[in-house]
Amino acid sequence: MEHRKNVPVDQLTYAAQMSHRAMGNNDVARVIKDITKSPTRAAKFRKAAVIGSNTTTTTKHTPEDALMIYTEADLTMSQYEVIHQANKDIYPCYSYLQKAKLDCYPPKNVSESIAEVKLQDLLDHTTLRLCKYLEPVLRQCTLDENNEFTLMYKWGCDGSNQKQYKQKFEEEGNSDANIFLSSLVPLRLMCGNQIIWQNPQPSSPRFCRPIRIRFIKENKDVTNEEIQYIDNQAQDLEVTVVNANVKIKHVLFPTMVDGKVCNAATATTSTLHCYICGKTSKDFNDLSSTKPKRTETIKFRLSILHARIRFFEFCLHLSYKLIAKVHKSRINDENDKEKIQMAKVKIQKEFKDKLDLLVDIPKVGYGNTNDGNTSRRFFENEDVAASITGINVELIKKFKIILEVLSSGFEIDLEKFSSFTMSTAKMYVDLYSWQPMSPTVHKILVHSSSVIAHALLPIGQLSKEAAEARNKHFRQYRESYSRKFSRRECNEDVDVSKLTGYLK
Numbered sequence: 001m002e003h004r005k006n007v008p009v010d011q012l013t014y015a016a017q018m019s020h021r022a023m024g025n026n027d028v029a030r031v032i033k034d035i036t037k038s039p040t041r042a043a044k045f046r047k048a049a050v051i052g053s054n055t056t057t058t059t060k061h062t063p064e065d066a067l068m069i070y071t072e073a074d075l076t077m078s079q080y081e082v083i084h085q086a087n088k089d090i091y092p093c094y095s096y097l098q099k100a101k102l103d104c105y106p107p108k109n110v111s112e113s114i115a116e117v118k119l120q121d122l123l124d125h126t127t128l129r130l131c132k133y134l135e136p137v138l139r140q141c142t143l144d145e146n147n148e149f150t151l152m153y154k155w156g157c158d159g160s161n162q163k164q165y166k167q168k169f170e171e172e173g174n175s176d177a178n179i180f181l182s183s184l185v186p187l188r189l190m191c192g193n194q195i196i197w198q199n200p201q202p203s204s205p206r207f208c209r210p211i212r213i214r215f216i217k218e219n220k221d222v223t224n225e226e227i228q229y230i231d232n233q234a235q236d237l238e239v240t241v242v243n244a245n246v247k248i249k250h251v252l253f254p255t256m257v258d259g260k261v262c263n264a265a266t267a268t269t270s271t272l273h274c275y276i277c278g279k280t281s282k283d284f285n286d287l288s289s290t291k292p293k294r295t296e297t298i299k300f301r302l303s304i305l306h307a308r309i310r311f312f313e314f315c316l317h318l319s320y321k322l323i324a325k326v327h328k329s330r331i332n333d334e335n336d337k338e339k340i341q342m343a344k345v346k347i348q349k350e351f352k353d354k355l356d357l358l359v360d361i362p363k364v365g366y367g368n369t370n371d372g373n374t375s376r377r378f379f380e381n382e383d384v385a386a387s388i389t390g391i392n393v394e395l396i397k398k399f400k401i402i403l404e405v406l407s408s409g410f411e412i413d414l415e416k417f418s419s420f421t422m423s424t425a426k427m428y429v430d431l432y433s434w435q436p437m438s439p440t441v442h443k444i445l446v447h448s449s450s451v452i453a454h455a456l457l458p459i460g461q462l463s464k465e466a467a468e469a470r471n472k473h474f475r476q477y478r479e480s481y482s483r484k485f486s487r488r489e490c491n492e493d494v495d496v497s498k499l500t501g502y503l504k
Contacts, residue, residue: 058089063100066092076481104129108495112487113174115495116212119233123250126186126209127151127240131248134189134197138246141191149191149248151240154202154462155184155211156256157226159218160471161366163479167487176487178217179474182226183210184252185466187457202409203465205473213474213495223264227254253457255301256464259440266297274439275300276447282329284437285429287422287446298454302443304407304463305372310440311399312375316360318435319389320344327434350388355381379403392431398424402444409460418449 013036021029061069070080077094084091106125108117130151131138141147159180169175185208189197199207211230216222230252240248259271268275274284276297283289321327323343326336344360351357357377358369378385379400386393402421405412425445428437437445452459474494482493 060089061091063092063096064103067097067100067104070097108492110488110492110495112170112491113215114213115210115491117210117495119211119230120237122184122209122211123151123153123237124240127248127250128242130186130189130197131242131246137196138242141194141196147191147245149189149196149246151186151248151250152188152190152457153184153186153250153252154255155182155230155252156254156464156467157182157223157230157261158256158258158464158467158471159216159222160474162215162475165484165487165490167484167490169487174215176215178215179471180214180216180218180222180226181210181467181471181474182212182230183208183256183467183470185209185256187461189248199461202461203463205466205469208466208470210470210495213491218260220264223261227261227265230254251456253301253455253462254299255462256467257300258303258306258464262297262300262303265300266294272439274442274447276443276451279442281436281439281442284439284442284446285433287425287429295454298451301451301455301459301462302406302448303440304460305465305468307406307440307444308375308379308403309370309372310438311403311444312378313360313370314438314441315378315385315389315391315396315399316347316370318432319347319391321435322390323347329435347388354384354388392427395424395427395431398427402448406444406448407460407463409458411458412452414449414453417452421445421448 013032017029017032020026020032069075075083080091080094080097084093106117106121108115110116157180159178162176162179164175164177167176185199185202187199187202188195201207212226234252237250240250242248257265259275262268262275263271263273266275268278270280272281273279276294278294320340320343321331323346324336324339326339328336331337331340348359348361351359355377357374359374359378361369363369379396382393382396382400385391386396398420402424405417421444425437428441428445448459455462477494478490482490484490
């Protein structure tokens with residue numbers, strides 16, 4: 001205090017400068033000297049320091065991060081190049097993305113009529129990519145050398161129609177009018193009883209990986225051949241060795257299937273039969289008689305994706321007879337058929353006027369307007385639906401609750417759910433005993449509890465939405481992202497594009 005009063009400021013500043021220089025802090029000494037050169041120099045230094053502290057440093061994306069953005073945004077190469085040109089300090093050039101893409105591809109076999117990846121190679125590659133993403137978590141888990149890792153998947157197969165291209169096949173008889181695609185989705189990585197990773201969107205195609213794509217029309221023999229092909233490989237699967245402490249076993253569930261595949265796989269000859277218990281439609285309303293369930297068929301679970309549409313269509317067809325006052329299961333009389341047709345037209349008009357829905361109208365070329373969105377709107381507006389169809393509103397509400405529970409993806413209280421579905425079945429039989437349940441309604445109301453009891457994962461996570469979306473992606477990628485001068489190159493581009501979808 002005494003020195004500050006008696007010693008001039010310039011001498012104190014010089015002493016501070018020399019003291020720092022003597023201690024080796026040359027930068028500090030130089031800053032003190034520069035600041036005290038003029039009265040305005042200190043303000044300039046302070047302003048520069050504030051600006052510097054507010055300046056953010058930009059970090060360039062790694063090729064993998066950039067590829068994830070490229071895939072999630074569904075960008076084309078030209079679109080990415082535009083973004084890169086405007087932000088070169090953030091996004092790497094496209095050639096780096098091409099190299100990162102190569103890391104996403106397992107070994108594959110591609111010809112003009114088929115593109116496939118061996119199941120073991122696909123599971124190994126998927127596991128290694130996932131473990132790379134989960135490396136910090138796995139490092140913590142492997143502190144215990146006795147850990148057992150299990151990666152669970154759902155898989156399935158399905159066929160669809162395709163556009164025919166003006167390209168010549170080398171082999172006679174080949175056609176690209178139809179494809180048959182098998183695929184899988186990783187669902188959960190377990191370490192003993194602990195969940196290490198859970199697929200956040202099990203119904204999204206984001207993690208859906210194709211196993212085999214063939215240009216062939218779906219039928220019973222093709223379906224059984226594909227199931228046998230995958231099963232044979234699944235029986236010989238080996239654990240994937242990530243490192244000395246992480247060895248992962250693979251478990252596959254054949255649940256991404258629809259009723260057509262289930263009937264083919266279980267040798268069920270009629271669509272009016274239940275592939276789980278073998279009952280025919282005339283016995284579906286008899287809740288007192290029970291047939292033993294065929295346990296080997298329960299592994300296919302239930303097609304939750306199509307259940308909502310089938311319930312909606314069942315309600316529609318029931319309503320035609322209710323409005324026409326024709327309470328018969330089989331309609332042979334021409335007069336009754338005419339009444340039902342008139343009731344159908346009336347109901348279609350009311351749905352259009354009250355809910356803006358087009359119901360049960362054939363589309364040009366394929367199917368009808370009874371899709372998932374239409375059925376969802378039907379059950380969301382149960383009061384309006386009941387007033388139009390004449391069906392008991394409480395029954396529609398119960399159907400809605402059952403469908404929502406099944407598709408929720410959460411664990412289900414089996415005892416409560418079983419009681420609820422059985423009470424719903426009894427309510428239906430009491431109200432409309434003259435009309436047999438449809439096979440889908442029968443399977444959901446009578447067998448869903450048994451199916452859930454045998455499932456290791458919540459049944460809502462085992463649905464096939466991802467596979468359905470992959471079929472649409474195949475058409476999109478084939479049209480927009482493939483080389484057209486060669487069928488083989490075209491198939492390779494499509495298969496590679498789809499495999500890039502799993503990046504985590």
